[in-house]
């Protein structure tokens with residue numbers, strides 16, 4: 001793929017995203033906060049609206065035509081998710097509100113049932129709070145211990161530590177597929193193979209992976225995989241937990257109420273089949289349908305193209321930022337996902353983000369929901385620019401221009 005054809009394809013893609021025409025403080029929006037949430041194309045907005053206009057009803061309960069249509073749409077969305085992540089069957093696809101809820105589901109329903117005092121849960125210091133705090137609580141309530149995978153200075157996992165680390169009684173390995181701060185892409189297939197040798201289960205937090213890389217859970221071989229719709233051109237309020245059917249069958253329910261039951265008496269209840277056992281109450285129906293449309297959209301563009309496009313942008317951003325005086329970037333130099341976290345000497349990240357906003361450039365500033373990682377990096381916070389399929393190389397120039405202005409304002413220019 002040459003740069004020219006990438007750029008013209010990106011320009012066509014941008015036409016699908018009405019929000020990208022917005023002016024911020026009189027300047028065209030440069031949206032570089034895709035790791036927090038991505039924008040939505042007209043196709044996804046239309047799928048949400050058209051479901052709401054013509055097919056809206058509750059699912060799995062009504063026997064009238066509209067309810068059957070809504071149920072079909074909802075279940076079709078589940079099939080699209082199955083195909084998108086290469087899951088062997090739809091029964092393993094549980095709709096949740098997002099990655100956070102998906103990880104909590106496993107930390108409650110799997111860990112609390114199967115872990116015991118002295119068992120070990122392996123995590124890393126790079127984890128988003130969503131894949132850390134649920135395990136802290138699971139450990140407290142079961143007597144299990146948390147252990148952290150040693151890191152190399154570049155922010156990758158030290159794989160030479162695996163043999164020492166992955167020994168009984170390690171029962172769960174819960175890691176991010178792609179770090180939301182460092183952009184590290186973890187060798188999840190290798191980790192899964194090693195963990196399975198000692199009978200440990202593997203949960204992967206795919207919030208930053210599924211939107212950007214072709215992901216196939218069957219090929220990875222993991223036990224649970226979690227991700228969010230809103231980071232992949234879908235709406236908020238919808239996410240996915242994929243789990244191996246045999247584990248989902250054995251797990252207790254997470255939330256309880258309507259739809260997840262089979263029979264209820266005044267003092268007891270039995271559970272519905274998977275995945276419905278984990279979908280208590282009215283699910284986010286229009287959101288699931290719109291997530292299905294987002295997957296159709298990404299498939300039509302091509303996940304391989306998206307990966308290459310992201311790669312070109314992040315390489316350009318890392319090259320420009322690392323050669324800019326006073327800018328420090330974090331994370332590995334190679335095999336870096338679609339984001340770059342950095343600090344500008346003498347310019348606090350929140351001030352930088354505010355100044356960039358005046359020029360229409362949206363970046364994230366703060367602890368990126370990863371306080372332990374900030375400690376590990378030895379910084380209170382970072383700025384982060386994160387890219388997606390509609391970002392253009394010239395937007396990185398706008399970022400750099402804004403950083404230079406901020407340096408001048410903070411009297412840093414020499």
Ligand SMILES: Cc1ncc(COP(=O)(O)O)c(C=O)c1O
Pocket residue numbers: 035036097098099100101128130131176178179180205207208228239369
């Ligand atoms: C790596 C990672 N995990 C989990 C989450 C939480 O996702 P959500 O807020 O959609 O549940 C995020 C969101 O930024 C993330 O980047």
